[in-house]
Amino acid sequence: MASIRLVGVSKHFGDVKAVDNVTLDIADRDFMILLGPSGCGKSTLLRTIAGLEDLTAGEVWIGDTMVNDIEPKDRDVSMVFQSYALYPHKTVRANIEFPLKVRGVDKAERTAEADNAADILGLTPYLDRRPGALSGGQRQRVALARAIVRRPAVFCMDEPLSNLDAKLRSETRAELVAIHDRLDATFVYVTHDQVEAMTMGNRIAVMREGMIEQVGAPSDVYDKPASVFVAQFIGTPPMNIFPAGSLESGSHLVGARPEHTTFTDRMDGSVAATVTLVEHLGHELQVVCRIDDEYRAIVRLPAGTSIPDSGAEVRVAATEEHRHRFDATSGLRIDR
Amino acid sequence: MALDTPPRGWRATSRYSLLVVTAVLILFPVYTTIIAALKPGNKVLENPLLPDAFTLSVLADAWTEGRLGRYLLNSTLVAVIITVVQLVTSIVSAYAFTFLKFPFRRTMFAIFLATMLVPLEVTLVVNRRTVDSFGWLNTFQGLTVPFMATALGTFLLRQVFMQIPKDLKEASQMDGLGHWGFMKEVAIPLVRPTMGALGLFSFLSSWNQYLWPTLITTEDNMNTVQTGLRLLRSSDLDKPNLIMAGTIIAAVPILIVLIVFQRQLVRGLTAGAVKG
Amino acid sequence: MRHLVSESIGDGPMGATLKRKWREAPLALVMLGPSLVVLVTFVLYPLGRAVWLGQQRCNVQGKNCRSVGWGQYTDVLSSNEFQHALVVTLKFALITVPLGLFLGVGLAVLADKHLRGMRFFRTIFSSTIATSVAVASLMWLFLLQPSVGVLANVSWLNSIFPVIKEPGLLNDPGTALWSVGISSVWANLGFTFILVTAGLQGIPRELHESAYVDGASGWMRFTNVTLPLLSPTLLFTSVVLTSRAFQAYGEMDLLTNGGPVPQDSTTTVTYLIYGSSSIIKNNDGLQAAVAVLLFVILLGLSALQFRGFGKRVHYGS
Numbered sequence: 001m002a003s004i005r006l007v008g009v010s011k012h013f014g015d016v017k018a019v020d021n022v023t024l025d026i027a028d029r030d031f032m033i034l035l036g037p038s039g040c041g042k043s044t045l046l047r048t049i050a051g052l053e054d055l056t057a058g059e060v061w062i063g064d065t066m067v068n069d070i071e072p073k074d075r076d077v078s079m080v081f082q083s084y085a086l087y088p089h090k091t092v093r094a095n096i097e098f099p100l101k102v103r104g105v106d107k108a109e110r111t112a113e114a115d116n117a118a119d120i121l122g123l124t125p126y127l128d129r130r131p132g133a134l135s136g137g138q139r140q141r142v143a144l145a146r147a148i149v150r151r152p153a154v155f156c157m158d159e160p161l162s163n164l165d166a167k168l169r170s171e172t173r174a175e176l177v178a179i180h181d182r183l184d185a186t187f188v189y190v191t192h193d194q195v196e197a198m199t200m201g202n203r204i205a206v207m208r209e210g211m212i213e214q215v216g217a218p219s220d221v222y223d224k225p226a227s228v229f230v231a232q233f234i235g236t237p238p239m240n241i242f243p244a245g246s247l248e249s250g251s252h253l254v255g256a257r258p259e260h261t262t263f264t265d266r267m268d269g270s271v272a273a274t275v276t277l278v279e280h281l282g283h284e285l286q287v288v289c290r291i292d293d294e295y296r297a298i299v300r301l302p303a304g305t306s307i308p309d310s311g312a313e314v315r316v317a318a319t320e321e322h323r324h325r326f327d328a329t330s331g332l333r334i335d336r
Numbered sequence: 337m338a339l340d341t342p343p344r345g346w347r348a349t350s351r352y353s354l355l356v357v358t359a360v361l362i363l364f365p366v367y368t369t370i371i372a373a374l375k376p377g378n379k380v381l382e383n384p385l386l387p388d389a390f391t392l393s394v395l396a397d398a399w400t401e402g403r404l405g406r407y408l409l410n411s412t413l414v415a416v417i418i419t420v421v422q423l424v425t426s427i428v429s430a431y432a433f434t435f436l437k438f439p440f441r442r443t444m445f446a447i448f449l450a451t452m453l454v455p456l457e458v459t460l461v462v463n464r465r466t467v468d469s470f471g472w473l474n475t476f477q478g479l480t481v482p483f484m485a486t487a488l489g490t491f492l493l494r495q496v497f498m499q500i501p502k503d504l505k506e507a508s509q510m511d512g513l514g515h516w517g518f519m520k521e522v523a524i525p526l527v528r529p530t531m532g533a534l535g536l537f538s539f540l541s542s543w544n545q546y547l548w549p550t551l552i553t554t555e556d557n558m559n560t561v562q563t564g565l566r567l568l569r570s571s572d573l574d575k576p577n578l579i580m581a582g583t584i585i586a587a588v589p590i591l592i593v594l595i596v597f598q599r600q601l602v603r604g605l606t607a608g609a610v611k612g
Numbered sequence: 613m614r615h616l617v618s619e620s621i622g623d624g625p626m627g628a629t630l631k632r633k634w635r636e637a638p639l640a641l642v643m644l645g646p647s648l649v650v651l652v653t654f655v656l657y658p659l660g661r662a663v664w665l666g667q668q669r670c671n672v673q674g675k676n677c678r679s680v681g682w683g684q685y686t687d688v689l690s691s692n693e694f695q696h697a698l699v700v701t702l703k704f705a706l707i708t709v710p711l712g713l714f715l716g717v718g719l720a721v722l723a724d725k726h727l728r729g730m731r732f733f734r735t736i737f738s739s740t741i742a743t744s745v746a747v748a749s750l751m752w753l754f755l756l757q758p759s760v761g762v763l764a765n766v767s768w769l770n771s772i773f774p775v776i777k778e779p780g781l782l783n784d785p786g787t788a789l790w791s792v793g794i795s796s797v798w799a800n801l802g803f804t805f806i807l808v809t810a811g812l813q814g815i816p817r818e819l820h821e822s823a824y825v826d827g828a829s830g831w832m833r834f835t836n837v838t839l840p841l842l843s844p845t846l847l848f849t850s851v852v853l854t855s856r857a858f859q860a861y862g863e864m865d866l867l868t869n870g871g872p873v874p875q876d877s878t879t880t881v882t883y884l885i886y887g888s889s890s891i892i893k894n895n896d897g898l899q900a901a902v903a904v905l906l907f908v909i910l911l912g913l914s915a916l917q918f919r920g921f922g923k924r925v926h927y928g929s
Binding site: 348351352354355358359362363364365366368369372380381382384385424425426428429431432433436437438439441444447448450451453454455456457458459460461462463465466481482483484485486487490515543544546547550551561562563565566569574576579580582583586587590591594601602 | 633634636637639640641642643644646647648649650651653654655656657658659661662665719722723725727733736737739740741742743744745746747748750751752753754755757760761762765766798801806810855858859861862865866882885886896899900903904906907910911
């Protein structure tokens with residue numbers, strides 16, 4: 001059993017509340033993503049699970065054990081660092097074997113485990129090299145292999161893909177998902193990249209300023225964002241937000257994804273806007289419109305459609321069934 | 337002609353001549369010393385610049401009569417003990433200053449640094465009394481214990497420890513290493529070059545110590561090479577070739593050490609010279 | 613559900629940061645302990661003790677010390693012996709530091725060209741690093757000593773410079789300090805050479821090339837590129853050489869015994885404290901007072917060097 005429960009967890013650095021009263025349940029075998037902009041406290045939260053930070057308040061449970069006062073090594077948790085944190089003076093094999101060696105596993109078993117992990121990650125040809133002689137992607141795999149050999153109940157990963165180039169990153173995403181399926185373990189994965197979050201996780205916790213804004217499956221978070229912040233953080237381009245006024249009655253905010261936002265000729269139920277920029281992305285066009293000083297909207301059009309010129313006066317509308325409504329002051333979702 | 341093209345013709349000739357002349361001047365005292373050490377006593381003063389006679393007996397005399405063998409052993413013991421212990425104490429204290437959190441850490445570090453400002457010459461007056469009161473005159477403890485810690489070494493090792501990424505410390509923590517394990521498995525292997533430089537510097541400075549051993553050594557058995565030479569000089573000025581032979585014997589071991597460890601030398605000197 | 617260890621340690625959130633700070637304190641004490649004991653016993657305590665001892669008079673055995681007041685420091689400071697020793701020390705530094713620096717830089721520049729056999733010359737130029745003060749001094753003693761010395765037994769030299777034989781370079785008040793100084797410069801030459809060579813190799817090639825392309829001659833490159841960029845090394849080396857000059861002891865002990873008397877031409881401050889023919893050699897109180905004054909002077913001197921030089925030193929980018 002490796003469910004994780006965070007109860008009222010806070011971590012303050014002086015006056016800075018890096019993590020502020022977070023409560024979160026992570027089920028056994030979840031692939032939980034902690035998602036948020038830099039400085040939102042997601043890494044700190046991950047490190048409280050790993051045991052690398054002492055809590056200011058709250059409790060961390062792994063399985064049936066309260067681990068607040070348990071050393072990282074005894075938590076049955078392994079961690080993959082953004083910088084990989086490989087031992088530069090040890091060979092790849094020694095790096096992978098190291099956690100087992102520390103635990104006093106005998107040599108034959110260590111070798112077998114390392115061979116196995118290297119095999120899974122395609123590292124067999126590099127076992128005798130030093131990390132310095134590997135590419136970024138290979139180093140990342142060594143870090144992963146080192147985490148795997150211990151067969152921990154929980155894997156903590158702190159932006160492990162952020163130092164890879166785009167192509168390698170998308171390949172590794174798929175591989176990580178495959179590894180998760182293969183291992184009987186819970187993954188907690190920190191990223192600021194919403195594409196990683198959407199494609200890899202089965203649950204996402206969106207964080208902002210030390211607190212969790214929303215927890216849910218990727219589709220929930222995308223389709224029913226709990227706040228303007230979540231709505232705009234997830235999805236590229238971000239969700240358009242309008243003052244309700246011209247679309248429907250009320251003083252709340254209305255949100256619509258760019259794919260659900262259209263140009264229209266009708267005067268009622270639409271907002272006046274000025275086209276400021278047209279971006280050609282090949283398969284589609286994105287038209288950026290300015291509504292007023294505070295709000296703008298992006299409309300996606302299929303390639304080849306006739307497009308308004310920059311500077312054109314247009315009207316923008318959003319279909320009723322795809323409208324999201326948020327409180328104008330709190331930014332929280334309003335469900336009717 | 338590019339910047340690095342070697343000079344040719346008369347330029348090369350003049351540069352080489354200059355190099356040869358300076359080299360000869362620098363080696364001159366060494367040359368006369370070797371000549372004298374290899375001559376029998378009656379020939380030393382005749383032609384001091386020419387190797388017109390040869391014997392190894394003077395070197396042998398210096399080894400036995402001048403007791404250089406015993407002094408070399410003492411010096412080696414003293415230098416090795418100081419070097420090894422200094423490395424150990426510097427590593428653990430640098431480790432504590434880098435990787436541990438404890439109250440008054442900054443104050444403590446400031447105290448360590450302050451000791452670097454105090455020249456040896458100022459403390460030895462009192463240290464002689466201290467060592468005397470411990471009953472350590474004419475002992476290896478007296479020769480070594482006062483130098484078993486070095487703020488310089490602590491400082492230098494802390495500098496390199498601080499360059500070890502924090503992630504590496506945390507990764508090892510996840511892997512299950514405690515502080516001693518991290519020190520042994522990761523920190524020390526990563527700072528080996530600095531330790532080499534520091535070790536060489538410690539060895540050289542302990543080997544070359546002159547004032548302190550003269551202050552606390554009165555028994556011949558406890559003389560180091562340096563104080564042994566002093567003894568030789570005061571007793572045997574009528575046998576200059578014996579003194580010169582002693583000088584050669586005293587210089588050879590350090591020459592060998594320097595040749596073996598020449599890679600560490602520049603770093604060691606630059607680092608060590610921080611204190612001077 | 614069970615709490616594994618939290619009961620036993622038992623602290624609320626308030627205690628967490630406090631605990632963290634003290635948790636590693638015992639280990640820190642174990643790790644710092646050995647160094648602390650040694651540094652306190654053999655550096656800090658003796659410093660404090662020397663300051664205290666400096667206002668005491670002791671009998672010949674160094675026992676039964678009694679306070680004679682802090683005025684002893686001013687007494688020492690205004691005494692002829694101390695002032696004389698200070699002047700000798702300053703002269704010694706003024707001989708050895710500039711000469712040592714000049715020769716060190718000269719040799720390093722001379723050996724900085726890509727020429728066949730340069731490794732050989734570099735080895736020779738660094739070689740005096742292998743000599744301890746005793747070894748170097750005895751080599752020079754054998755050169756300079758008036759009866760058995762090498763120079764004294766080269767007849768044509770003696771006829772040009774009779775001082776070599778009578779009374780001897782080390783025994784003539786006019787030449788003694790210079791002779792000791794030159795032996796000291798020689799002994800330090802390897803050290804200076806190695807430091808300056810390392811400094812030279814640290815100067816980026818592009819700067820030399822850029823100046824070369826601009827048409828600067830060798831001398832202009834030396835004064836406009838090499839020297840300014842070498843200045844941190846030069847500052848560093850000069851501080852070290854100065855401090856060595858102030859602490860020089862073995863040279864005087866072996867070559868001149870602080871003499872020749874009665875002028876005491878080579879009695880430096882350090883020799884005044886520890887020298888076997890020093891008039892205060894058996895007076896711990898006076899020795900401590902002079903030692904403390906030496907400390908203060910050295911401290912002031914390094915501060916001065918760093919400030920004075922500091923403004924003109926280029927520390928690179």
